[in-house]
Amino acid sequence: MIAILWLTLLLQAGAAEPQTGETxxxxxxxGEDPALAQEVKRVGRRIEDLLETHYASAPVAVRxxxxxxRVAADIRLLQMLPRERLEARxxxxxxVGLGTGDSPARLxxxxxxxxxxxxxxxxxxxxxxxxxxxxxxxxxxxxxxxxEDPSSVLLLTGIRPDEPLVxxxxxHLLLDVQPGxxxxxxxxxxxxxxxxxxxxxxxxxxxxxxxxxxxxxxILTHALDPGEVLDGALLPPLIDHITGPDGVLLDWVYGDGFxxxxxxxxxxxxxxxxxxxxxxxxxxxxxxxDRPPIRPEPIPEPAPPTAGLELxxxxxxxxxxxxxxxxxxxxxxxxxxIAGDGWAGDAxxxxxxxAGGDGVTQWITRWSTAEEAAxxxxxxxxxxxxxxxxxxxxxxxxxxxxxxxxxxTVVVQRNDKEVQVHITPRTTPxxxxxxxxxxxxxx
Numbered sequence: 293m294i295a296i297l298w299l300t301l302l303l304q305a306g307a308a309e310p311q312t313g314e315t316x317x318x319x320x321x322x323g324e325d326p327a328l329a330q331e332v333k334r335v336g337r338r339i340e341d342l343l344e345t346h347y348a349s350a351p352v353a354v355r356x357x358x359x360x361x362r363v364a365a366d367i368r369l370l371q372m373l374p375r376e377r378l379e380a381r382x383x384x385x386x387x388v389g390l391g392t393g394d395s396p397a398r399l400x401x402x403x404x405x406x407x408x409x410x411x412x413x414x415x416x417x418x419x420x421x422x423x424x425x426x427x428x429x430x431x432x433x434x435x436x437x438x439x440e441d442p443s444s445v446l447l448l449t450g451i452r453p454d455e456p457l458v459x460x461x462x463x464h465l466l467l468d469v470q471p472g473x474x475x476x477x478x479x480x481x482x483x484x485x486x487x488x489x490x491x492x493x494x495x496x497x498x499x500x501x502x503x504x505x506x507x508x509x510x511i512l513t514h515a516l517d518p519g520e521v522l523d524g525a526l527l528p529p530l531i532d533h534i535t536g537p538d539g540v541l542l543d544w545v546y547g548d549g550f551x552x553x554x555x556x557x558x559x560x561x562x563x564x565x566x567x568x569x570x571x572x573x574x575x576x577x578x579x580x581x582d583r584p585p586i587r588p589e590p591i592p593e594p595a596p597p598t599a600g601l602e603l604x605x606x607x608x609x610x611x612x613x614x615x616x617x618x619x620x621x622x623x624x625x626x627x628x629x630i631a632g633d634g635w636a637g638d639a640x641x642x643x644x645x646x647a648g649g650d651g652v653t654q655w656i657t658r659w660s661t662a663e664e665a666a667x668x669x670x671x672x673x674x675x676x677x678x679x680x681x682x683x684x685x686x687x688x689x690x691x692x693x694x695x696x697x698x699x700x701t702v703v704v705q706r707n708d709k710e711v712q713v714h715i716t717p718r719t720t721p722x723x724x725x726x727x728x729x730x731x732x733x734x735x
Contacts, residue, residue: 480610487549621675634664
């Protein structure tokens with residue numbers, strides 16, 4: 293809470309005062325810009341028509357350089373999850389085998405930052421626009437001999453190059469950043485909410501773009517990729533270069549989120565899309581529009597696995613998190629899809645001593661049928677076998693199955709429609725086998 297307050301004060305101080313003595317549009321500055329405000333209000337009115345809804349009040353926009361837009365992203369990140377819980381979640385992810393030392397913080401940070409050039413100030417409910425965007429330079433004549441700028445073609449059709457970016461951010465301001473709105477606390481809920489938010493924002497931005505150039509909504513019936521529009525400006529910078537599970541999950545948010553938003557719009561119009569956003573709140577629901585929305589099974593919080601431990605974080609990976617985990621481990625996408633199918637709920641619990649020190653990770657997963665639970669167990673065991681050189685029992689044999697890593701002991705146990713994974717500190721050092729390949733650090 294203190295961190296959010298400090299960042300909020302910094303953001304207000306940085307973007308509150310306009311430059312004096314200069315015309316804001318002629319020499320872009322920081323703060324209020326009447327020409328920008330008027331342009332954003334104009335764009336906002338067109339968005340209302342596309343969304344078939346209305347702003348509670350006219351959108352507010354100010355000039356803000358990159359450092360202040362980063363502050364806004366930091367505030368959104370802290371609103372997603374307090375730093376202490378995010379650090380505990382990182383340790384739980386590493387224990388179960390998802391991500392690297394910078395996960396999930398890197399994924400959450402990228403979702404909070406969104407696209408380049410514009411940002412949403414969640415505290416003051418306003419749009420922060422780069423000083424170099426939507427300026428009079430948009431209309432400046434090209435120098436003689438200069439190469440043709442693709443954005444100049446847009447100007448000939450009556451649209452400024454950065455208008456679709458502003459549309460994207462304004463949709464977030466209108467629909468996704470509300471005073472007192474609850475922020476998803478689990479990875480599954482955050483991925484689902486982000487997929488709908490980014491999918492809907494890009495759907496409206498692309499409809500706005502093509503409507504301006506005289507192309508109707510039928511453009512969305514084609515296999516359109518938002519990364520192919522405006523040279524990828526509607527996606528986070530360098531999204532194609534983000535590796536590991538973070539990159540796959542980010543691609544799912546922006547790629548599948550857009551495609552499923554388009555499909556929901558096709559099936560039920562804007563009202564159908566709104567209904568899907570409200571009723572489909574898990575990654576499983578978004579991945580399977582042909583199935584009724586699921587109500588995940590409640591998983592009561594168990595007693596601490598060891599005396600003296602406290603619950604530092606509780607997360608849910610969901611179907612998509614499980615698919616990415618298994619795919620990353622095994623390199624087999626089909627096996628991963630089978631492993632995630634039938635997800636009915638999960639709780640990733642991180643237990644730690646209050647004074648600091650090593651903790652315990654407990655992952656409880658629930659499945660629609662015993663067969664689907666067995667599929668997940670088999671896939672998880674296949675992944676664990678690939679990461680540990682120490683021979684273990686046959687994955688198809690009766691459990692529990694135990695794995696010994698360099699510093700962790702992993703136990704996998706299936707009981708009917710439930711599979712539990714327990715990861716505890718290893719109490720005895722592993723035997724040294726000079727003929728085998730060393731096990732990777734961590735789990």
